Amino acid sequence: MQKQAYEKEWARLQRQERQLLQRRARRREKKLDNWLSDKVPEKLEATLNAAFAKAFALIFDKGTALIEKTYKLPELAEQYLLDSYALQQRGEEKDLRTFSRRAGGTAALHTAVSGAAGIGLGVLGIGLADVAVFSALLLRNVYEIAMRYGYDYEGDRERAFLLRVIAASLQWGEELYRADAELNTFISTGGWPEAKSLTELTEEAAQALSRELLTMKFLQGIPVLGVVGGAADLLYMGRISEYAELKYRRRFLTDRKADSR
Numbered sequence: 001m002q003k004q005a006y007e008k009e010w011a012r013l014q015r016q017e018r019q020l021l022q023r024r025a026r027r028r029e030k031k032l033d034n035w036l037s038d039k040v041p042e043k044l045e046a047t048l049n050a051a052f053a054k055a056f057a058l059i060f061d062k063g064t065a066l067i068e069k070t071y072k073l074p075e076l077a078e079q080y081l082l083d084s085y086a087l088q089q090r091g092e093e094k095d096l097r098t099f100s101r102r103a104g105g106t107a108a109l110h111t112a113v114s115g116a117a118g119i120g121l122g123v124l125g126i127g128l129a130d131v132a133v134f135s136a137l138l139l140r141n142v143y144e145i146a147m148r149y150g151y152d153y154e155g156d157r158e159r160a161f162l163l164r165v166i167a168a169s170l171q172w173g174e175e176l177y178r179a180d181a182e183l184n185t186f187i188s189t190g191g192w193p194e195a196k197s198l199t200e201l202t203e204e205a206a207q208a209l210s211r212e213l214l215t216m217k218f219l220q221g222i223p224v225l226g227v228v229g230g231a232a233d234l235l236y237m238g239r240i241s242e243y244a245e246l247k248y249r250r251r252f253l254t255d256r257k258a259d260s261r
Contacts (some may be wrong), residue, residue: 002091002092002093003189004093005091005092005093005095005096005257006096006253006257008093009093009096009097009253010253010257011248013246013250013253016246017180017246017250020205020242020243020246021176021177021180024171024172024173024176025172025173026172026173027096027172027173029108037213040235044214045210045211045214048131048209048214049203049206049207049211050206051131051132051210051211052131052205052206052209052210053203053206055131055135055136056131056135056139056202056205056206057137057202059135059139060159060202062196063136064139064143064153064154065138066261067136067139067140067143071140071144076147076148077146077147079102080147080148080149080150083098083099083102084150086098087099087256096253099149099249099252100245100249101148101149102148103144103145103148103245103248103249104245106141106144106148134233134237137237138166138237138240139162140235141237141240142162142165142166142240142241142244143245145241145244145245145248146158146162146248149204149248149249149251149252150252151248151252156198159198159201160192160196160198160201161183161186162199163198163201163202163204163205164179164183164186164204164205165183165240165243165244165247165248166205166208166209166240166244167178167179167201167205167207167208168182168183168238168243168247169239169240169242169243169244170206170209170212170222170236170240171206171213172212183247184250185250185255187247187250188254189234209236212236213232213236
């Protein structure tokens with residue numbers, strides 16, 4: 001890999017990360033959230049939180065194999081090997097960009113699918129049941145982004161990274177800066193500033209999702225009007241996808257630099 005190509009891609013990554021952190025420096029007030037805040041049942045957030053945590057646990061325990069059947073795993077692995085070979089042989093900037101381009105395409109596809117699913121269920125007034133669908137699509141999305149960069153998604157180490165990425169992607173301000181710094185520390189050193197169990201990390205990711213999606217899932221439970229709530233699936237899938245792609249790309253570039261020494 002050419003040093004100049006790596007430096008350009010690394011600079012591009014850092015620029016995009018800074019832009020994302022700047023955009024999310026402060027939580028944006030939503031008029032719809034303010035209007036619905038006193039109409040949302042008090043117990044709904046706890047119910048949503050439990051639903052997301054249960055969905056993640058079930059997928060990790062039994063559902064990953066089912067998710068793998070929805071895409072062509074051997075072809076994804078083969079494509080990564082081919083892209084890696086091209087990078088090794090030529091090492092040009094376009095070869096590095098191939099990985100982020102493929103990961104971005106994966107994210108865009110899953111964002112569109114999740115939006116269609118959310119809107120469809122919103123028309124019918126189905127809110128809570130959408131949690132399982134959204135969770136499965138979300139994990140499939142991050143799984144594929146990881147694979148585009150050559151990373152596994154099985155095992156406690158990879159699941160911990162994945163869950164921290166999801167939780168961090170939904171933070172704002174100082175909380176986002178802190179979570180992002182912890183992820184970057186892991187990427188550069190292989191260790192976390194604070195050790196947490198998978199159960200704790202699953203709960204944190206579930207809480208982040210239920211907090212952000214609370215009013216939208218309430219609205220999604222109302223027939224026809226639920227279209228607005230269902231459309232939030234598209235928004236948040238896109239938000240998580242963007243952040244996940246950046247963090248896996250940072251891992252990829254960091255590991256590539258270490259390997260080239």
